[in-house]
Every structure is written in C-alpha cells, then in structure tokens.
Amino acid sequence: GIQVEQSPPDLILQEGANSTLRCNFSDSVNNLQWFHQNPWGQLINLFYIPSGTKQNGRLSATTVATERYSLLYISSSQTTDSGVYFCAVERSSNTGKLIFGQGTTLQVKP
Amino acid sequence: NAGVTQTPKFQVLKTGQSMTLQCAQDMNHEYMSWYRQDPGMGLRLIHYSVGAGITDQGEVPNGYNVSRSTTEDFPLRLLSAAPSQTSVYFCASRLSWAGELFFGEGSRLTVL
Numbered sequence: 001g002i003q004v005e006q007s008p009p010d011l012i013l014q015e016g017a018n019s020t021l022r023c024n025f026s027d028s029v030n031n032l033q034w035f036h037q038n039p040w041g042q043l044i045n046l047f048y049i050p051s052g053t054k055q056n057g058r059l060s061a062t063t064v065a066t067e068r069y070s071l072l073y074i075s076s077s078q079t080t081d082s083g084v085y086f087c088a089v090e091r092s093s094n095t096g097k098l099i100f101g102q103g104t105t106l107q108v109k110p
Numbered sequence: 111n112a113g114v115t116q117t118p119k120f121q122v123l124k125t126g127q128s129m130t131l132q133c134a135q136d137m138n139h140e141y142m143s144w145y146r147q148d149p150g151m152g153l154r155l156i157h158y159s160v161g162a163g164i165t166d167q168g169e170v171p172n173g174y175n176v177s178r179s180t181t182e183d184f185p186l187r188l189l190s191a192a193p194s195q196t197s198v199y200f201c202a203s204r205l206s207w208a209g210e211l212f213f214g215e216g217s218r219l220t221v222l
Contacts, residue, residue: 035213041198045210045212086152088153097168098155100152
C-alpha cells in the first residue's frame with residue numbers, strides 16, 4: 001500500500017514562532033488532506049489540498065503532487081495550535097482508502 | 111446540523127462479547143468510513159462505504175463487520191470482542207469520492 005511519512009514526529013515551539021510540517025507519500029494521489037487533533041481528541045479538517053496552495057488565516061498548505069510531498073505552515077503559533085497534525089492521502093488508483101500518516105505532535109509553550 | 115454522530119462514547123466489554131458502534135450523519139454524504147486510533151499508530155482504516163449497499167475493507171478489517179442499508183447510517187459490529195480491539199474508534203463521512211472528510215467525536219472501547 002501507499003506509504004505516508006510525516007516529519008518531524010515531535011515539535012516544541014514558543015508562542016509566536018513559525019513552523020513547517022512535512023508529509024511525504026510514495027505514490028500518485030488524487031486526494032490529500034491535513035487534520036488537527038486537539039488535546040481533547042477532536043479531529044478537525046484543516047485543508048483539502050490534492051495540489052496547489054491554500055491559506056486559512058495563520059495556516060497555509062502546499063502540495064506538490066509531482067514530487068509527492070505536502071507542507072503545512074503555521075505562522076505566529078498560539079497555544080491553541082497544540083495537538084497532533086495528520087496528513088492523509090488517497091491513491092489515484094485506489095479511491096476510497098484515505099490513509100493517514102503517523103502525525104506530528106506539536107506543543108506550543110506560552 | 112448535527113454532523114457525524116457516534117454512540118456510545120465509552121464502552122467496556124468482556125472478551126467474547128458482541129456490540130455495535132453506531133454512526134449517523136445528516137449531511138447526505140455518500141461516503142462513510144470507520145477508523146481506529148491506537149497510541150503510536152495513527153489512524154487506521156477499518157471499513158468504508160461509497161454509498162448505500164456498498165462496503166469495502168480498509169487496512170485492518172479483521173474482527174469487524176459493517177453494513178450500509180441507508181445513506182445516513184454506518185454501524186460497526188464487533189462479533190466477538192478481543193483485548194486487541196481496545197482502541198478509540200472514529201466514524202467519518204464526506205460528500206462523495208473526493209472532498210473534505212468530517213469526523214465524529216470518537217468512541218472509546220475497552221475490552222477486558
């Protein structure tokens with residue numbers, strides 16, 4: 001099956017700092033999404049971004065499908081950004097199976 | 111709109127017992143899926159459905175059954191629970207084969 005690797009596995013930031021999270025995948029995809037799991041366990045969809053660049057407030061994401069990676073940028077981080085960030089992908093040849101990476105655990109300190 | 115609703119939120123079972131985790135969505139989504147989340151393992155796909163009457167296996171389907179008789183509901187059945195099925199289970203849905211995936215709040219299952 002498709003491999004999804006996220007880096008770094010853990011990240012600690014001071015409030016106000018910027019960060020970049022990376023997602024590498026091993027096959028062609030037609031679906032890529034970023035999620036945030038907050039400390040209470042809720043999973044929130046951040047971006048549906050199979051290609052190109054999107055921005056939502058302090059967060060933005062870029063997917064370069066031809067090079068099989070996606071980046072999530074967090075600017076001016078806040079303590080509420082803490083939690084786990086997941087990338088999930090779906091192979092072009094296997095629609096229906098959205099496969100998750102292991103996640104990046106982010107802790108933002110005040 | 112309630113979105114994706116899962117019940118129960120917490121459940122304790124004994125080995126060998128059966129139970130059903132319920133999932134309902136009110137967004138008229140064609141696609142629904144079940145994931146389990148274990149520490150250090152991320153989320154793993156159990157089963158999914160692309161529409162009423164259609165289901166397929168995910169990454170870890172063994173020990174679980176599903177059916178999709180209506181667009182709104184996608185229950186997950188454990189016929190004979192095992193301690194290895196102790197986990198947090200998430201139901202999710204999206205409009206069609208593409209698009210944003212929306213999650214329920216999760217169901218924490220403990221099998222003793």
